[in-house]
Amino acid sequence: MKTFKNTEFAHIRETMGYSVREVAELLGKSERTIYRWEKGESLPEQNLLRELKTIYNVRSGQHSENEANFRFIDLFAGIGGLRKAFESIGGKCVFTSEWDLACRKTYQANYECDHPVNGDIRDVDLDNMPQYDVLVAGFPCQPFSIAGVSKKNSLGRPHGFHDATQGTLFFDVAQMIERHRPKAFLLENVKNLVSHDKGNTFKVIMRTLQEELGYYVDFRVIDAKHFVPQHRERIFIVGFRDDVGFEFKDLKLPQFGPKLGSILHQENGTEAPEAPYTEAPNGKVADKYTLSDRLWEYLQNYAEKHRAKGNGFGFGLFGPDDIARTLSARYYKDGSEILIRQEGKNPRRLTPRECARLMGFDKPGQRSFVIPVSDTQAYKQFGNSVAVPVVEAVGAHMLPYIFKVMRSAKDTDQVEMLFEKVEAYA
Structure with missing residues (x-):
């Protein structure tokens, strides 16, 4: 039988399967400090203990959705699959965009919105958006999907980034990322995005996110069969403004899913x-x-x-x-x-x-x-839509790194405020 150390911090850390080194890196502390917290020689910083508790509660399914830890915007929202998942990890949705009227009807019937559900993303005023930490978007997949490409080919129409109506919508997302510099983003699309146009489409997307926008990006194709009784392979692209060490390979999927x-x-x-x-x-x-x-x-x-x-x-x-x-x-x-x-x-x-x-x-x-x-x-x-449990797993995997980049951003803001005060005094 596994035995735990007496402190709450040690119990949570061991239950989550983190090593002392991993939790030290995650919380931005030395291993020596973590050992002192574990032994009860000193009290852990309350904000960091709260972060660890939140991550623990999210992963064990005990998190209260009434407790908001960060703000996010929901683009190409559909019926709110991404929103539902990110609310489950403590996110508060502050902006929504979805052009389809029927989807908006379903969305508004299921989520409490203290903001209007905006229509076409191309009509959004980027200068008058609320502040947010994370951007999530299931940008239209038709230009990149096998079915969509086949249909457009049969009609003699262009697709991908050559499609004037949908292929360029990714660049509206990129423009929003460039303007507001969110701390993190999650983009979802069909698996075929990786191979479309012999891989050129995906190369353009990754080059835009990494080289032009300067984000640290990783991606993974995940089959929903691990969480729901359906084969559904989708690509998830995650980016962080700072190098917080996020890697998709650390996300462990259930071996056996439901029938x-x-x-x-x-x-x-x-x-x-x-x-x-x-x-x-x-x-x-x-x-x-x-x-x-x-x-x-x-x-x-x-x-x-x-x-x-x-x-x-x-x-x-x-x-x-x-x-x-x-x-x-x-x-x-x-x-x-x-x-x-x-x-x-x-x-x-x-x-x-x-x-x-x-x-x-x-x-x-x-x-x-x-x-x-x-x-x-x-x-x-x-x-x-997205398979909600898959996005919940991705979101839960992102959460420690969202906390980490928010801590870094807070420290940066405090330094900038200090310099502003010094300059004003001078």
């Missing part, structure tokens, strides 16, 4: 009915989500035609013990990428409520995510 049974409606009376998704008295999934004979026959014939050609295109049929394919924004069309087996009848689509669970917006013991839009809009919104 689809954890998000499916139970249909046995243990789950309260929720119209229009499930029906009384036992919470049976509504018949409208079962595929019609005509659609089911079409999907089977379509899959057989492509199998004969040696292609892998077709529907995905899953049960409770499986991990699903990626939920996409086109799911409303036929649901073919994720169909649920049903005994004695045609398979069915996921309900929007199950999509909310699949993307991590709904969790046991928490208030259900409000879905104020039609099924078609809901499928588009969840299919375009």
Whole structure:
């Protein structure tokens, strides 16, 4: 049985798995000072103890979302997946931008906003934005995604940074970073961003962030299957204004993730009915989500035609013990990428409520995510969103370094104020 030292500081440090050297580097103290705190020979600085407690509570799922540790802005906000994750680690959202009206309706139904939800980022007045510490953005992925590139190629249209309507939106984010110099940022996009245009697109993005804006940047492609029952690979790009030692390789992912049974409606009376998704008295999934004979026959014939050609295109049929394919924004069309087996009848689509669970917006013991839009809009919104638990893990990994850069910024501000006073006196 593991034994802990008697002090609270030592208990938290050991429980989190930090070595004395690691926590000393993280808090900007000498190892000798940390040893004194651990032995109770001196009291730890209260602000640093509070930081360590906050990091511990976030990682153990005990953090109170009412306690704000930093301010962030939410760009290309969608339905607030990035916001939900960053609020879970103690962030306070002070600015939101999302151009889609249906997404804004869902966003405003789920989050308390003491600020307006702004529209197109290109219309934002950069000089009149609130102060913030962290920028988060899931900037549009269509110019970089495999599907988006294929569609634009078929239409003879340019893509990536040559796309006049969406490809340049990254540079609006870059302009905002340049103007306000946030302490940190998190950008999210599709995995294909790395390989688009033979890697040139990603090279331009990294050169912009590192060389032109001067940030210390690291990135990682993460599959959401570690957190939710869905294969969903996305790239996360993290940057810090100062060299705080952040590295993605230190982020440990769960070895085994949940299965689809954890998000499916139970249909046995243990789950309260929720119209229009499930029906009384036992919470049976509504018949409208079962595929019609005509659609089911079409999907089977379509899959057989492509199998004969040696292609892998077709529907995905899953049960409770499986991990699903990626939920996409086109799911409303036929649901073919994720169909649920049903005994004695045609398979069915996921309900929007199950999509909310699949993307991590709904969790046991928490208030259900409000879905104020039609099924078609809901499928588009969840299919375009981030898997919230993945961003929570990334955010929790960033949090110690956010504290570290904020401490550094505070010290810098104090020095600048001191020089201003000296100059004024002179």
